[in-house]
Each structure stands twice: as C-alpha cells, then as structure tokens.
Amino acid sequence: MTVEILPLSGLSAAEAKQAADALLDLDVGPDRLERLLVLDDTALLDEHASVYQHIDTANRVEKLLCVTVGPRAGAARTLELPGNLGGVQGWPVLWVSRPAGINWRVAKSAVANRHPGSTPTALDQHPLVKLVLVDEMFDRLHQKFLAEVPGRVASPGLWLAGADDEAATFAAALAVAIRRVCEPGPGSDGPFGDLLPARAGGASLSESGPFARYLARIAELDREASRVLEKAGGLGGVFKRGDSGVQRYVVKVGEALTDLRDLIVQVLRDASVAGTGGAITANQRDLVRNAGLEFKAEAGSRHPSRTAESAVEQSLVYRTVARAVQGGDSIPLVAKRLTATERQVTRHGSASYLPEVEKRCQPALLARLADPPLRLSRHAAVTEARRELGLDEASAAAQALTDLVLAVANREWSPTSVTSRDLAGSRAALDGTRKALTEHASMAEGARGGARGARLSRLGDSLLPVLCDLVLHAVGLELASPSASGTEALRAAHDRAAGMLAEWTRHVQAHGVADRPPFASSSAHDSPHVIEDDVAAVREAVLYPVRDEMWQLCAPADLSALDVDAPPVSIRFASRLNREAIIGTIPGDEPVWTSAGSFAGLLRLVPLRAGVAQSTWGTADAGRPAVTES
Amino acid sequence: MADMLRFRRVTGEYEEVAARVDDAEFRAGEFLTARTVWLEDGTPNGRELRQHRPVGGDRRADGYARLDNEVLAGRQLYQLGDWSGYPAELVRLHGDESTSADPYALLEPYRGEPLREVGANLFDDEFDKFVTGLLTGLCWLASAGIAHRAISPDTVWWDSRSVQITDFSRSAPFGTARTPVGGSWAWVPWESRPDTCYGTVGSADDVWAAVRLIYFVRSRGEDLDDLDKLTETGLAQMFNGLLGRVFGPPESRPTASDLIQYGLRRPHLTPSLADGSKPLIKGRRSFLGARARKHPGAEVPAEFWDDISWTRSRWATASPADGDG
Numbered sequence: 001m002t003v004e005i006l007p008l009s010g011l012s013a014a015e016a017k018q019a020a021d022a023l024l025d026l027d028v029g030p031d032r033l034e035r036l037l038v039l040d041d042t043a044l045l046d047e048h049a050s051v052y053q054h055i056d057t058a059n060r061v062e063k064l065l066c067v068t069v070g071p072r073a074g075a076a077r078t079l080e081l082p083g084n085l086g087g088v089q090g091w092p093v094l095w096v097s098r099p100a101g102i103n104w105r106v107a108k109s110a111v112a113n114r115h116p117g118s119t120p121t122a123l124d125q126h127p128l129v130k131l132v133l134v135d136e137m138f139d140r141l142h143q144k145f146l147a148e149v150p151g152r153v154a155s156p157g158l159w160l161a162g163a164d165d166e167a168a169t170f171a172a173a174l175a176v177a178i179r180r181v182c183e184p185g186p187g188s189d190g191p192f193g194d195l196l197p198a199r200a201g202g203a204s205l206s207e208s209g210p211f212a213r214y215l216a217r218i219a220e221l222d223r224e225a226s227r228v229l230e231k232a233g234g235l236g237g238v239f240k241r242g243d244s245g246v247q248r249y250v251v252k253v254g255e256a257l258t259d260l261r262d263l264i265v266q267v268l269r270d271a272s273v274a275g276t277g278g279a280i281t282a283n284q285r286d287l288v289r290n291a292g293l294e295f296k297a298e299a300g301s302r303h304p305s306r307t308a309e310s311a312v313e314q315s316l317v318y319r320t321v322a323r324a325v326q327g328g329d330s331i332p333l334v335a336k337r338l339t340a341t342e343r344q345v346t347r348h349g350s351a352s353y354l355p356e357v358e359k360r361c362q363p364a365l366l367a368r369l370a371d372p373p374l375r376l377s378r379h380a381a382v383t384e385a386r387r388e389l390g391l392d393e394a395s396a397a398a399q400a401l402t403d404l405v406l407a408v409a410n411r412e413w414s415p416t417s418v419t420s421r422d423l424a425g426s427r428a429a430l431d432g433t434r435k436a437l438t439e440h441a442s443m444a445e446g447a448r449g450g451a452r453g454a455r456l457s458r459l460g461d462s463l464l465p466v467l468c469d470l471v472l473h474a475v476g477l478e479l480a481s482p483s484a485s486g487t488e489a490l491r492a493a494h495d496r497a498a499g500m501l502a503e504w505t506r507h508v509q510a511h512g513v514a515d516r517p518p519f520a521s522s523s524a525h526d527s528p529h530v531i532e533d534d535v536a537a538v539r540e541a542v543l544y545p546v547r548d549e550m551w552q553l554c555a556p557a558d559l560s561a562l563d564v565d566a567p568p569v570s571i572r573f574a575s576r577l578n579r580e581a582i583i584g585t586i587p588g589d590e591p592v593w594t595s596a597g598s599f600a601g602l603l604r605l606v607p608l609r610a611g612v613a614q615s616t617w618g619t620a621d622a623g624r625p626a627v628t629e630s
Numbered sequence: 631m632a633d634m635l636r637f638r639r640v641t642g643e644y645e646e647v648a649a650r651v652d653d654a655e656f657r658a659g660e661f662l663t664a665r666t667v668w669l670e671d672g673t674p675n676g677r678e679l680r681q682h683r684p685v686g687g688d689r690r691a692d693g694y695a696r697l698d699n700e701v702l703a704g705r706q707l708y709q710l711g712d713w714s715g716y717p718a719e720l721v722r723l724h725g726d727e728s729t730s731a732d733p734y735a736l737l738e739p740y741r742g743e744p745l746r747e748v749g750a751n752l753f754d755d756e757f758d759k760f761v762t763g764l765l766t767g768l769c770w771l772a773s774a775g776i777a778h779r780a781i782s783p784d785t786v787w788w789d790s791r792s793v794q795i796t797d798f799s800r801s802a803p804f805g806t807a808r809t810p811v812g813g814s815w816a817w818v819p820w821e822s823r824p825d826t827c828y829g830t831v832g833s834a835d836d837v838w839a840a841v842r843l844i845y846f847v848r849s850r851g852e853d854l855d856d857l858d859k860l861t862e863t864g865l866a867q868m869f870n871g872l873l874g875r876v877f878g879p880p881e882s883r884p885t886a887s888d889l890i891q892y893g894l895r896r897p898h899l900t901p902s903l904a905d906g907s908k909p910l911i912k913g914r915r916s917f918l919g920a921r922a923r924k925h926p927g928a929e930v931p932a933e934f935w936d937d938i939s940w941t942r943s944r945w946a947t948a949s950p951a952d953g954d955g
Contacts, residue, residue: 339850343863346754420754427850428751485790486751487743 001596003035003133006055008048009069009123010041016051024058034062035138039123042070042079042097049082052091056084063142064091065132069123071097071555079153079561079608083617086153090615092145093153095608098555099126104157105549106564106606112556113549128156128553131573131599140571140592144605148569153613154605155562157552161541166577167596169459170508174501175441176460177467182434182441185330191341192320195418200316201410202296209292211405214260218253218398225249225391229382247372250389254369257394261361264405265354267291271413272351280413293409295416312480317422321430321475325468331434335427342423350412353404360400365393422479428486429478432493433471440501459513469520470500509595512576535581538574541601542582542591546570550604563609574600632670637736639725640708647671651681658682659785659797660813661693662700667736679724682735694733696799701726701735703798706774717901719767721796740796742789745843749783750851756790761844762899763793768840768886769901771795772833775804779831781839782817783846802831816853817842821880834883841865841876841889869893 006023008016023029023036036055040048045068055061072079084090100119102112120126131137145152193199205212228246271284280288312318324334368390376385386392410417474493483489500519507517544550546568554562574582576593578600583590632648639645648670658664663685668676682700684693704723708716716722724736742748752760764786771778778785780800787794800811808831810824819838820826845854848863860866860873872884872893884893891897921928 335850342850346864424751424753431751485756486753487748487756487788487790490748490751 001133001135002032003037003135003138004030004033005124005129005133006036006038007124008038008040008044008051011044011048013047013050016044016048017054020051020054024055024060026060029060033060035135036061036064037129037132037138038064038066039129040066040068042068042095043073045082045085046080049084052082052084063138065094065138065142065145066091067094067096067123067129067132069096069099071558072561077561077612079613081153081613081615083615085615086151086613087615088152090152092142092149093613094128094132094141094156094605095153095613096126096128096156096553097558099123099553101158101551101553102556103549104552104554104559106157106547106562106568106604108564110549110559110564112559115551127160127599128158128603131158131603134592134594134596136592136594137571137573137603140573141603141605144569144571149605149607150563150566150610151608151613154569154607155552155554155558157550157554157568157604157606158601159541159544159550159604160599160601161537166513166575166594167505167509169456169575169577170463170505170513171444173456173459174463174467174504175444176456177463178437178441180330180460180464181325181467181471182331182438184332185328187329187333189333189336189340191344192324192337194320195316195341195423196344197410197414197417198407201414201417203293203406203409203414204296205402205406206289206292206294209290209294210263211260211292211402213292214256214263215398215402217256218260218394221249221253221256222391222395225253225389226382226386229385246385246389247374250369250372250391253391253394254366257361257369257398258366260398260401261357261366263291264401265357267405268350268354268357268408272349273347273412285413285415288409288413293405293413295409295414312476315422315479316416317418317426318472318476318479321426322472325471326465331430331437331471335430335434338423338427338430341418342420342427345411345418345423346420347412350408353408353412356404357401360404361397365390365397369394421482424486425478425482425489426475428483428489429475429493430471432490432495433474433497435490436494436497436501437467437471440498463513466504466516466520470497470504473500473519512579512593512595514580535578538578538600539582539585542572542574542586544602546602546604550602552606554606561608561612562606564606566607569605569607571603571605572601573603633667635667635669635727635736637725637727637734640705640723645671645725650676659696659780659799661685661689661696662799666739669736677724678739679736680739682737683732697733697735698728699801700737700797700799701728702803703774703776703801704735704737706776706803707770707798710770710774717767717770719763719793719795720770721794721798740787741792741794742787744784745786745788745847746783748788749843749847752788752847756788757847759791760788760793760847762890762894762896764795764840764843765886765890765894766899766901767793767795768836769890771836772804772885772887773901776801777804777831777833777835779811779822779835780813780817781836781843782814783843786843804831804833806831808835819880829880832880833885834880837876837883837886837889838880840886841873870895 004023006020008019011019023033038052038055055064066085079095081087081090081093085093101115103115104110104112123129132141145154205215225246228249232246267288271280271288273280273284313322321334321338324337325331329337372389376388474496477496478489478493483492500517503519504517507515570589572586572589572591573594574591576595579593633651634646635649636644636646650668650670652666655663655665658680661684662682664680664682667679667681669679671677682697684690684697701723704726707720708723710717710720721740722738724738726735727733768778768781776798778795778798778801780797781795785795785797787796802809808822808827808829810827811818811822812824815823817839819835821829822835842854845860845863845865846852848865849859852859854860857874857877866873869889870893872889875882875884887900890900
C-alpha cells in the first residue's frame with residue numbers, strides 16, 4: 001500500500017505544521033506522496049487551514065483525501081472547511097461526524113438506530129480508514145468524489161463483510177503449500193530407476209567391434225561343435241563314438257573365449273580412472289570404442305543451438321526430478337531418492353571389476369577347453385556331451401563377460417551416465433530451496449488472512465504448481481551453472497529460492513494471486529479454486545442495496561445536513577482473490593478489487609445539502625482575501 | 631560504546647584493550663553463551679572475536695567448568711605451534727580472563743557452518759578433504775594430549791575447504807578419569823555414557839564419534855544405526871577394514887593416526903610436530919641402536935614409543951625405529 005497518513009487530530013497549528021513539514025520534506029519524508037490521507041478533527045480544521053495551504057503549495061502530493069471527525073461546531077448549521085478542502089476545487093472530504101456511527105437508511109423519514117459492536121478508539125484503526133488506506137479504494141474514492149459528489153464533501157456509510165485479505169491469505173496459503181512440499185511424505189525412497197547406469201548409460205556392443213566379433217566367433221564355433229556332435233550322434237541324438245573331431249572346435253571356442261577375456265581385462269585395466277569423480281581421458285575413450293563398445297548419443301547433444309537452460313531441462317536428472325516433484329513427491333523424499341541413486345552411480349574405476357572377470361570366466365574352464373577329453377562317455381546324449389566338453393559353460397561365461405563389460409561401460413565409461421556430481425548438486429539445490437521455503441513459511445505462521453482452514457487448503461493446492469516450478473527452477477539453475485562446492489550449491493539455492501519467493505509475493509501484490517510470476521512455466525497455471533460457500537457472504541455484501549439501512553458514520557444531529565434526495569454514490573469492493581468467482585454476478589460499476597485489507601462490501605457517500613459545507617480562504621492567512629465557496 | 635577488556639593472551643602476556651561489543655548473545659555449546667567483540671588493537675576495523683561466557687542462573691557453575699575446559703584446551707593447543715603454524719583444523723583461543731567473577735574466553739570466529747547444516751551436501755572431493763581434515767585435526771589434538779569428547783555435527787564445522795573442530799568445553803587431557811558425557815547417544819561412545827562410563831581418557835576416545843560423523847556426511851545426514859551400512863556406503867572399504875574395531879572397546883580402537891596410515895593408507899597426511907617429535911624419535915632411535923650394539927637382543931620396552939602417539943600403532947608393520955622418523 002502506498003497511501004501515506006498525516007494525522008493532525010488533536011494537534012495545535014504549530015504541531016500540525018511540524019508534522020506536515022516532516023512528511024513533505026524531500027530529504028526525510030517519503031520518496032513519493034502519490035496518495036495522502038489526512039486525519040483531522042472537524043473542530044480544528046480552521047486552525048489547520050494553513051497546513052492544508054502548505055500541502056498544496058509544496059507540490060508534493062498527487063491525490064489527497066481528508067477524513068474529518070466530529071460534528072459541526074456549536075450550534076452552527078454549516079460545516080466550515082479550509083479553502084483547499086471541498087467545494088469545486090478542493091480536496092475531497094469524508095465527514096465522520098460520529099466514528100461509532102448509527103444504523104440508518106437514506107430516506108427523509110428515517111431515524112437513527114444504534115449500531116451494534118464497538119469501534120476502535122484510535123482513528124487509524126477505524127474500518128473506514130483501513131479501507132481508504134487500500135490503494136485501489138483510495139483511487140476510486142478520489143475519482144468518485146471529483147466526478148459525482150457535489151461540493152466534494154460526503155458522509156460515509158459502510159456495509160461490510162469479513163473477507164480474505166489477499167496478501168495475508170496468499171502468505172498463509174503459500175505456507176500451507178510449502179508444508180506440503182517440504183514435509184517428508186509417503187512414497188518409495190529407493191533410487192530413481194531411470195538414472196541408474198543400466199538405463200542411463202546406453203552402452204552396447206558395436207556390431208563390427210572386437211567384442212562382438214569374439215562373441216560371434218564363440219557362438220559360431222559352438223554351433224559347429226554341436227553340429228558335429230549331432231552328426232556323430234545320429235538321428236537319436238545319442239553320441240556313440242568318442243572321436244568325431246569336435247575337440248578341434250572346443251579348443252577354438254576356448255581360444256576365442258580367452259581372447260575375449262583378455263581383451264576385457266586389458267580394457268578394464270587401461271580405461272580405469274582412480275577416484276570417484278574422474279572422467280576417462282580421450283585415449284581411454286578411444287580404447288573403449290576400439291574394443292567394440294558404443295554409447296547412445298546424449299539427447300541434448302543433438303541440439304547444440306539450445307540455450308543452457310533448455311539443455312538443462314532436457315537433462316535426465318532434471319527431467320527425473322521434475323517428474324517426481326510435479327508428481328507430488330516431497331522435497332525430502334526426492335532428496336533421499338537422489339542420495340540412494342548416487343550410491344549406485346558412484347564410479348570406482350573399471351579396474352575394481354577385474355576380480356569379477358576371474359569369477360565369470362574361471363581359468364579352470366579355459367584349461368578344460370584347451371584340453372578337451374579325447375573320448376567322450378559312451379552313449380552320451382548331445383546335451384551331455386556338450387556339458388562334458390565345457391561348451392555350455394563356455395557359452396555362459398561369454399554371456400557373463402558380455403554382461404559385465406556392458407555393466408562396467410554403463411557405470412564407469414558412459415558419457416551419458418548420470419554423474420554423482422549432478423545428483424549431489426541437485427540434492428543440495430533441493431535442500432537449500434527447502435530451507436528457504438521453510439523459513440518463509442515459519443514467518444507466515446499464524447497468518448490466515450481471514451480464510452478458513454479448508455479454503456486455505458484449497459488455495460494452497462492452487463499454488464502448488466507454481467511452487468513446484470520454483471523448486472525446479474532452483475534445481476535447473478544449479479545444473480546449468482554448477483557450484484564449486486556443496487555448501488555453495490546449498491547457499492545459492494537458498495538465496496535463489498528466497499529471491500523467487502520475494503518476487504512471487506511482489507507479483508501477487510501487483511497483479512493478483514492468479515497471475516503467474518516470471519519463473520513459473522507456461523503450463524503452471526491454476527486459478528485459485530473457490531467454492532460458493534467461500535464467497536456467498538462477500539457477494540451478499542457487495543450487492544447490498546445502497547439506500548438500505550447500514551452503518552452511517554454520522555451523528556443523529558447531523559443527519560439533517562445530509563441530502564437524502566440526491567442519489568448516494570456507491571463504491572462496491574471485494575478482495576481481488578474473489579474476483580473470478582463473483583465478477584459476473586455484480587451489476588453496475590465494476591467493484592474495486594482490493595489487493596490488501598480484509599473487507600468486502602459497500603461504501604456509500606451521502607452528499608451534504610447545498611450550503612452546508614463552506615470552504616473559506618483567509619481566516620488563517622491575514623494577507624489573503626476571504627472568499628467563501630459552498 | 632567501547633568497553634575495556636583486560637585479559638591474558640594465549641601467549642601469556644596480559645593485555646588491556648578497548649573493544650566494541652555486540653550485545654546479541656547466542657549459544658556456544660552447553661552452559662556457555664557467546665557474543666561478538668571487536669578489539670581495537672590496531673587491526674583494521676577491529677579484531678573480531680567471540681567472547682564465551684558462562685550462562686547465568688542455576689547452571690552457572692557448570693558454565694564455569696565448561697569455560698575452564700575451553701581455556702585449558704586452548705592454551706594447551708597453542709603449544710602445538712606458534713600463530714603461523716597453528717593447525718587450521720582446530721579453533722584458536724586468543725586469550726582469556728579467568729580470575730574475575732565474570733570470566734570469559736576470547737576465541738577466533740569459527741569458520742563455515744556446522745556440519746549439522748551443511749554436512750549432507752558435500753561433494754565427493756569435499757568429502758575427501760573433510761575426512762582427512764577431521765582425522766588430521768584429531769591427530770593434532772592427540773599430539774597435545776587432549777580428547778575433545780564431544781565430536782558431533784554441531785561441533786565440527788565446514789567452510790567448503792576445510793574442517794574446523796570447535797567447542798572444547800567438554801575436552802579433557804589424556805590420562806584423566808572419564809567423566810560422563812550427556813547428550814545424544816548417537817555421538818557419545820559407551821565408555822563415556824553416564825551409565826557405562828569407565829577408564830581414563832585416551833587418544834582413541836574421539837574416534838568413535840568421528841567415524842560416525844564421517845558416516846553422517848557420507849550418507850547425507852543419517853545417523854549410523856547399522857554397522858553394515860559402513861560397507862554399503864563404501865566406508866569399510868575406504869578404511870581397509872579398520873572401521874570394524876572403531877566401535878569396540880577404546881583399548882582396541884584405532885587412533886585417528888591409525889585410520890590415516892593404515893586405513894586410508896595415506897601416511898603423508900599424518901601431521902607432524904614442527905619441532906620436538908622428529909628429533910625425539912631420531913634421538914631414541916640412536917639410543918636403541920647404541921643399546922643394541924652394547925646388549926644385542928635386548929627387548930625394546932613396550933611403552934617406549936607410546937608418548938609419540940601417531941607414529942606407532944598396533945596396526946603398523948614398522949615402528950618409528952625402523953623408519954626415518
């Protein structure tokens with residue numbers, strides 16, 4: 001809110017001037033005085049006339065409204081005003097002759113009834129003043145006075161319903177949404193399958209590479225051996241003769257398997273990187289490729305023209321985190337899953353798998369294949385003969401070695417595999433964001449903005465898509481420009497998230513809660529879900545007939561000053577939060593949609609009868625000719 | 631407005647100097663509070679320090695005891711080296727006032743943030759620095775003959791580059807009888823817990839909590855509740871199986887130096903005293919050599935090297951006598 005208050009009530013002329021001077025001073029006062037609300041006593045208006053002149057001549061104030069409190073002085077029938085107030089040129093005046101007011105309808109024969117409830121003793125806490133302090137209300141009042149209120153002086157009447165204060169309700173609903181996102185929720189805390197090396201690595205054997213050639217040779221020799229065995233075994237598949245020449249093929253299977261194993265050992269040893277975070281060198285990459293391994297191209301690398309940000313959005317880690325967060329997983333859960341994933345992608349160096357080669361292709365097997373039995377068991381079936389010769393084991397060993405080399409390739413060598421640095425950075429970004437969010441929510445603790453729990457919960461739901469965007473934006477920024485350390489990533493994400501929260505709050509203040517802040521993606525748009533129950537009272541208050549009985553801030557004795565024949569000027573108002581729900585149901589002028597304040601309803605301005613308000617120049621300024629304007 | 635502070639510098643001389651004091655107080659471990667002071671000692675903008683004082687009220691007596699520990703540890707640690715050689719892994723005492731009814735310690739500001747806040751987010755290369763920094767810090771402590779006795783994510787700080795062990799308010803010199811340590815059992819070894827406290831403080835006391843802290847960081851913020859997790863997270867392998875003994879009785883527990891030398895197998899990271907230790911080892915080795923010439927076959931006394939805590943270990947294959955010291 002930008003409305004400045006100048007309280008002159010109870011101040012002597014000198015004190016009032018001092019207060020005005022302080023406000024108008026370019027050095028110590030506010031930077032801008034677009035809207036000034038002066039609170040004064042009716043009885044002191046004359047004494048303060050020079051202050052109003054001073055305000056005018058200072059050329060600092062764009063719009064001024066005066067709320068003057070108290071009845072007309074003594075037995076006077078007129079309301080005496082300084083020349084700058086009322087009339088055809090002066091600033092508008094809301095005359096509150098009795099702050100506690102009366103219940104009254106606009107009619108000649110209407111009598112004053114007691115208005116129930118208490119009224120704050122401090123004028124700046126009065127509902128009227130709180131209402132006028134809302135920028136949108138101030139502007140509409142000012143405009144209405146100038147265009148529609150004769151003499152620019154009126155008695156205000158109010159019909160109010162409690163309503164959502166948009167700013168406070170947004171803060172409270174955001175806190176609800178934050179709790180939903182930040183509290184550990186249910187769900188699997190296992191690793192993200194899509195990020196594990198087996199799925200992300202994209203390794204395969206190139207068709208013409210040495211690995212594939214050895215495997216093909218083993219398979220071919222194996223088939224040949226089986227063919228010989230079958231031929232020797234006759235139609236019944238029973239192997240009757242010991243020497244059929246199959247041994248030649250068995251030895252060759254063993255040689256091919258040995259070559260395959262030796263190649264794997266060499267690559268595992270020579271393409272190994274010590275430590276957990278290192279990447280293989282160009283030479284090592286060539287070695288791996290020359291051995292016959294290839295990797296699925298990284299999706300993003302096919303689009304070099306993309307911006308860094310969109311490249312990040314294409315990254316597997318980002319997409320996986322985005323799916324989880326948008327799917328309703330809480331930040332702690334996603335962080336936990338990233339940690340579980342990280343444990344399974346950590347690189348240990350390919351040399352650490354060398355013992356596994358020995359297990360999968362044992363030297364004893366190679367020795368057996370190198371020296372097959374010259375005579376096989378009599379009447380052995382082909383299947384038994386294969387087993388006896390070690391052919392089945394050789395085939396299984398070749399498959400096991402292939403599985404091993406692909407697993408190692410995916411985890412240790414793949415350029416498309418997820419790195420533990422990316423996962424740790426994403427996790428740090430999530431943790432930093434969560435910290436900023438929970439700090440923000442704890443500051444909003446207790447604020448409800450007038451909304452009930454169920455409504456807050458619905459509003460919180462409507463904010464979730466944008467909140468998820470905020471979280472993902474922080475993760476995306478970390479992935480796009482990785483921090484040098486975990487602490488730095490944590491702090492950067494915290495600061496970014498805090499900045500986005502502030503930006504979002506400012507955005508809501510300026511454009512309403514339904515409008516998307518700049519960081520939100522185009523798909524994240526969900527208007528606050530409002531049900532009829534939430535707005536019934538607001539609609540009723542806004543539609544209240546303008547001449548009916550309501551709270552008129554006028555003393556019974558001053559009712560005679562009001563012009564009941566003139567049509568009262570009405571200003572309907574409601575929180576911008578309810579705009580979508582009620583805009584189509586209000587006839588006449590569009591209501592004022594307030595961005596702050598917790599009221600909805602109707603403000604009516606009953607003008608004064610002609611001649612009652614008199615704006616006079618000169619009583620406080622002896623040098624200026626007295627001019628009266630009514 | 632400046633106050634006058636009169637205190638004894640850790641170097642021994644008394645100093646009286648004007649100081650600006652920030653009245654905002656914050657907790658500095660159990661029973662102590664801290665506030666920031668800037669000594670007007672010629673340092674541009676004043677030398678920023680933390681003034682630790684006992685809490686008021688019922689626990690003030692406990693606060694005095696904690697402050698005493700902090701001051702005694704700070705003075706003892708100062709002996710490790712002059713200001714330029716002071717180990718970065720340990721928080722540094724600037725001075726203290728221990729004679730008045732309102733005693734205090736002046737400490738250099740801690741670096742970074744507690745691992746409780748940032749420990750779950752260290753990158754791999756940071757983790758390595760953290761592990762070696764923590765163990766190196768404990769080696770320095772052992773060399774001063776002090777056990778910290780409260781190693782935890784709250785007392786060990788991290789600033790992206792290095793570890794800092796803070797809060798010596800529960801520290802005790804080696805050889806003193808262990809007193810019970812309260813607080814979360816996740817960070818107190820059983821030999822120091824109120825119900826099972828026994829024995830004397832020694833060089834392996836801090837290792838129990840230190841390894842749990844290493845797990846805390848490695849697992850990204852989890853407490854160690856199952857020793858199998860040391861294998862799952864690769865820590866058992868990283869320390870070449872030495873961690874199995876960490877959670878046993880303190881008598882058979884490896885020291886921080888053992889973990890560096892025979893666990894990580896990076897003996898070059900083991901800190902050495904700037905003076906004293908190497909000549910001592912050299913001198914004793916020469917003594918042993920002379921004795922062996924005079925009395926061939928005479929045994930070396932079991933405790934001969936014990937006061938040089940990190941250069942001799944039950945896991946060592948060679949004693950300092952075999953090396954170059």
